[in-house]
Structures are given as C-alpha cells and as structure tokens.
Amino acid sequence: MSAVIPVSTPISQPFWEGLKEEVIRVPRCDECSHWIFYPRRHCTHCGSLSMTWREISGRATLCSYTLARVPTLEEFAADPPQNLAIVTLEEGFNVNSSLVDIEPGDMRIGMALRPVFAPVGDSGARRLLFTAA
Amino acid sequence: MGLQGKASITGYAQYAPEKYATAPQMFHLEQVADLAHQALKESGLALQDIDGLILNNTSFHEADIFVPAMAAEYLGIPVNFAEVVDLGGTSAVAMVWRAAAAIELGLCQAVLCVLPARMAPLGPAEDPTQLATAMRFGGHSTRYGAPEAEFDIPYGHVGQNTGYAMIAQQYADRFSYDPRAMAKLVVQQRDNAQEHPQAIFRGQPLTEADFLASRMVADPLRLLEIVMPVAGGAAVIVTSETLARRCPHRPVKVLGFGERLAYKSPTYAADMTVTPIREAARQAFAMSGLQPVDMHMAQVYDCYTITVLLSLEDAGFCAKGEGMRFLRERDLGFRGDFPLNTHGGQLSFGQAGTAGGMSQLIEACTQIQGRAGPRQVPRHDNAFVSGTGGVMSEQGVLVLQGGEPA
Numbered sequence: 001m002s003a004v005i006p007v008s009t010p011i012s013q014p015f016w017e018g019l020k021e022e023v024i025r026v027p028r029c030d031e032c033s034h035w036i037f038y039p040r041r042h043c044t045h046c047g048s049l050s051m052t053w054r055e056i057s058g059r060a061t062l063c064s065y066t067l068a069r070v071p072t073l074e075e076f077a078a079d080p081p082q083n084l085a086i087v088t089l090e091e092g093f094n095v096n097s098s099l100v101d102i103e104p105g106d107m108r109i110g111m112a113l114r115p116v117f118a119p120v121g122d123s124g125a126r127r128l129l130f131t132a133a
Numbered sequence: 134m135g136l137q138g139k140a141s142i143t144g145y146a147q148y149a150p151e152k153y154a155t156a157p158q159m160f161h162l163e164q165v166a167d168l169a170h171q172a173l174k175e176s177g178l179a180l181q182d183i184d185g186l187i188l189n190n191t192s193f194h195e196a197d198i199f200v201p202a203m204a205a206e207y208l209g210i211p212v213n214f215a216e217v218v219d220l221g222g223t224s225a226v227a228m229v230w231r232a233a234a235a236i237e238l239g240l241c242q243a244v245l246c247v248l249p250a251r252m253a254p255l256g257p258a259e260d261p262t263q264l265a266t267a268m269r270f271g272g273h274s275t276r277y278g279a280p281e282a283e284f285d286i287p288y289g290h291v292g293q294n295t296g297y298a299m300i301a302q303q304y305a306d307r308f309s310y311d312p313r314a315m316a317k318l319v320v321q322q323r324d325n326a327q328e329h330p331q332a333i334f335r336g337q338p339l340t341e342a343d344f345l346a347s348r349m350v351a352d353p354l355r356l357l358e359i360v361m362p363v364a365g366g367a368a369v370i371v372t373s374e375t376l377a378r379r380c381p382h383r384p385v386k387v388l389g390f391g392e393r394l395a396y397k398s399p400t401y402a403a404d405m406t407v408t409p410i411r412e413a414a415r416q417a418f419a420m421s422g423l424q425p426v427d428m429h430m431a432q433v434y435d436c437y438t439i440t441v442l443l444s445l446e447d448a449g450f451c452a453k454g455e456g457m458r459f460l461r462e463r464d465l466g467f468r469g470d471f472p473l474n475t476h477g478g479q480l481s482f483g484q485a486g487t488a489g490g491m492s493q494l495i496e497a498c499t500q501i502q503g504r505a506g507p508r509q510v511p512r513h514d515n516a517f518v519s520g521t522g523g524v525m526s527e528q529g530v531l532v533l534q535g536g537e538p539a
Contacts, residue, residue, distance in 0.1 A: 012283060063303070064300070069348070
C-alpha cells in the first residue's frame with residue numbers, strides 16, 4: 001500500500017494538507033496569474049519565483065479516462081474495472097485522478113465534476129478524486 | 134541548419150526477438166561486443182575503426198554510471214566521442230543523429246550505437262524475483278520528490294497502457310476511434326511480418342475478426358493494439374563518407390533529424406492529441422529538403438496503434454483527424470501504396486526494450502539497401518523513421534536516403 005499513499009514534500013505540503021481540510025489549494029503566479037500544478041517553486045509560464053497559494057472551488061470537467069481491465073498496481077485490484085481519469089479544473093490545469101460513484105457507461109469526456117476528498121486507508125492522507133457534479 | 138547528409142549508416146545487427154523465458158542470457162557488455170562484431174562485419178570495418186560510442190545507461194546491467202568508459206575498455210578501443218542516451222523508445226533514432234552530428238563535426242569517423250536487450254545471467258546471490266519487483270512501477274519513479282511518485286502513482290497512473298488509452302480516448306471523443314481502421318493497421322503489419330524471418334509473430338497471421346475479438350485491456354485499447362515485450366538487442370554503425378566507401382552495401386545517408394521532448398506524463402500536455410513528433414518531423418523534413426510525399430516507406434514507432442495514428446497525422450502524412458481514414462484507404466503492405474512498418478512493426482516483430490526502436494531503423498536500412506528479400510519495397514530510396522519514448526513524451530524522426538554503393 002505504501003507507494004499509493006502520497007508523500008508530500010516541503011514544496012507540495014500545502015496542497016496535501018489542504019485535502020485533509022477538504023479544500024484544494026494550488027499556487028498561483030503573482031506576476032502572470034498562471035496556476036502552477038503540480039506545485040513547484042517557479043512559474044512554468046513566466047518563470048517568476050513569486051507565487052501565492054490560493055483556494056479553488058474544485059469545479060472541473062473530465063478531460064479523459066480509461067478502464068484498466070488489468071489493474072495497474074495490485075492495490076487497485078479490489079474493485080474492477082479500475083478507473084483512471086485526467087481532470088481539467090476550471091482554472092485550466094489538469095490533474096491525475098480517478099472517478100467515483102459514476103457507472104463506466106455514464107462516463108463522458110467533458111462531463112461536469114466535483115471533488116471528493118477520499119481518505120487513503122487509515123493513513124491520514126487524502127486523495128483528490130472526482131464525481132459527477 | 135543541420136546535417137549535410139555526409140554521415141551514413143553502413144552496418145547493423147539485431148538479435149531475433151525471443152521470449153524472455155527461452156532467450157539466451159548474456160551480460161550486456163558481452164552483447165555490446167557481440168552486436169558490434171556482427172555490425173562491423175556488415176559495414177566492412179574492423180573494431181579498431183570505431184572511435185565513437187553511444188549506448189544506454191538506464192537498464193544497463195553491469196553499471197549505472199561510467200557505462201561508456203566500461204564498454205570502451207571491454208571492447209578494447211579508445212574513443213573520441215562517448216555518450217549515453219536515455220530517451221526510451223526514441224533512443225535508437227536519437228543515437229543515430231548524435232552519431233551523424235559528431236561525424237559531421239569531425240569528432241570521429243565511425244560510431245557504434247548499441248542497445249543490448251537480452252537479460253543478463255543471474256549472479257549467485259541474486260534473487261530472480263528482484264526484476265519483477267523492479268518492474269512493478271515500469272517507467273515511473275518512486276523516489277521522494279519525483280512528481281510522478283507524488284501525483285501519478287497514488288492514483289494508479291502507472292505504466293504505459295493507461296496513458297496511451299487516455300490519449301486514444303481523447304482522440305475518440307474529438308474525432309473518432311474506428312476499431313476497423315486499427316484492425317487494418319494491425320492485420321497489415323502482421324502480414325508484413327510473415328515475410329521477416331526474425332519476426333516473433335511469423336507464422337501467425339491475423340484477421341479483422343481476430344482483432345475485434347481481442348480482449349479490452351484499457352479502453353479503447355485491445356490486447357492486439359499493445360506491443361509485446363521480448364528479449365533482443367541491436368546495434369548500428371554510423372560512419373563518415375570516407376569509411377562508408379568500405380561498406381560492401383549501399384550506405385544509408387542520414388539526411389535529416391528532429392527531436393522533441395514535451396512532458397513526462399500526457400496529463401500535462403497542452404493538447405494530448407497533438408504529439409511532439411510534429412516539431413521533430415517538421416525539422417527533419419526541412420533539413421532533408423524532402424517532404425512526406427517523397428518517402429518510399431514509413432517505419433513508424435508502434436508501441437501502440439494510437440502511436441502510429443498520431444505520428445502519421447502529426448508528421449504530415451495526413452491531416453489531423455484524418456488518420457483513421459488514411460489507415461482504411463491506403464495499402465500498408467510492403468507492396469502497397471504506403472509501405473508501413475514493413476518488418477511487421479514492433480507489434481508483430483516484438484519489442485526488445487529500448488532496442489525495439491532499432492527494429493524500425495534497421496528495417497529502413499535493409500529496405501534502402503535492397504536486401505529485404507520477399508518483403509522488398511519496390512521503390513526504396515527514401516525512408517521515414519520515427520521513435521517514441523514514454524507516453525508520447527519524447528519523439529524523434531530520421532529522414533534517410535540511399536547513397537551510391539561503393
């Protein structure tokens with residue numbers, strides 16, 4: 001199980017701590033307003049080193065998804081078929097995720113999604129998953 | 134800008150793809166020496182003519198660091214130019230242009246580019262399950278601070294299948310995903326493989342019905358759309374004009390190249406249906422002075438069917454969104470109007486790790502030299518070769534042309 005528990009770094013910690021409080025915090029560039037995901041210490045758009053962590057709504061749409069008929073890792077074998085998703089936040093950046101409580105036949109690229117702050121076992125960590133809005 | 138077409142591939146060698154369980158086991162250094170020996174014989178050169186060396190360090194068995202020095206010492210040759218390439222499936226393409234550039238700069242005369250991909254024998258204290266454990270995360274790093282360890286693996290985004298599947302799913306949503314077009318690609322490549330003595334799926338032709346009955350692995354990708362890993366290994370020798378004259382066969386000139394790395398995970402692509410090969414191919418064609426329409430064959434890296442489709446579109450063989458139609462309408466056989474992966478592609482030839490990309494390169498050289506036997510392409514002067522690493526993360530292109538035989 002250990003590899004699937006996210007391990008935060010000094011750079012990303014506010015993101016993972018936010019999820020525990022059921023909020024999504026992402027750094028935004030003070031110079032060009034670009035959202036920086038995954039968190040880094042420079043703006044990938046303009047190179048600025050000045051940024052501020054901001055809370056976002058989590059409103060999102062489905063960018064792409066697949067059903068892994070062969071689990072990608074044994075930790076995901078419990079509830080087949082394993083679903084993987086790429087989600088576009090309304091701020092315009094993508095995150096890796098997974099969809100919950102949506103039947104595979106109802107998954108549609110472009111569908112509106114809202115965040116689910118899902119605990120990873122009893123590790124205390126949470127993952128950012130999504131479900132239909 | 135770029136190459137003048139003065140460097141040529143004059144020798145090559147590759148192990149027949151084999152199942153890991155039954156393939157011979159050899160140390161990687163031993164494979165380097167063996168493949169070098171075979172390729173040198175082809176090129177009409179001796180070991181002492183080699184003065185440049187390019188190989189892999191990732192998954193090199195006997196060392197992670199100082200690999201070129203170790204290999205040069207093992208071979209017994211000093212070199213003027215040494216390099217490791219860590220570009221996954223586009224390593225073969227990347228090695229050749231680096232070798233050609235070094236030769237045109239006058240750094241060296243003959244460069245050995247080699248990718249050993251047979252397993253090494255287990256040491257007395259080594260655990261046979263070690264490899265399986267190491268392979269659990271595929272090309273994904275689990276190290277602290279690696280973005281993928283933090284933002285991919287916890288969500289199960291691991292390995293290649295699902296990444297390519299999500300690209301294909303995006304394509305399906307924006308354009309269409311036609312299983313019959315993909316079936317045609319797979320079946321025609323399999324037909325091509327029937328005439329290659331080394332192809333792993335020789336003797337096992339396929340039909341569209343076989344394809345459509347093939348089980349779904351990661352929607353929309355079926356099993357027959359996914360390459361099979363095999364043991365193998367390959368080498369090519371790139372030489373100067375002077376040394377190319379010693380080659381008993383037609384030298385294969387490196388006219389143009391391009392390379393583009395855009396991301397590690399397609400999640401962060403600006404548009405995952407537009408692939409890095411677009412820029413790579415644009416540069417390669419501009420450098421060569423040729424166009425897609427001038428190519429007599431396309432040897433396109435095919436870890437997945439979607440890789441071929443997007444490569445053909447983005448390299449300019451057809452318009453964006455037209456790839457499925459292109460595959461349906463063109464004859465992809467070695468005698469067809471668009472000879473594609475005439476050795477069967479890796480889907481039917483087998484994918485020997487990063488040496489898999491060598492199979493496309495070596496097939497292009499074999500065809501250009503007119504040595505492809507029953508699968509010989511009738512017109513065979515110009516070839517397009519591509520490589521793809523990661524999940525469409527890094528792509529490279531070579532434009533090759535047959536020179537005058539000595």
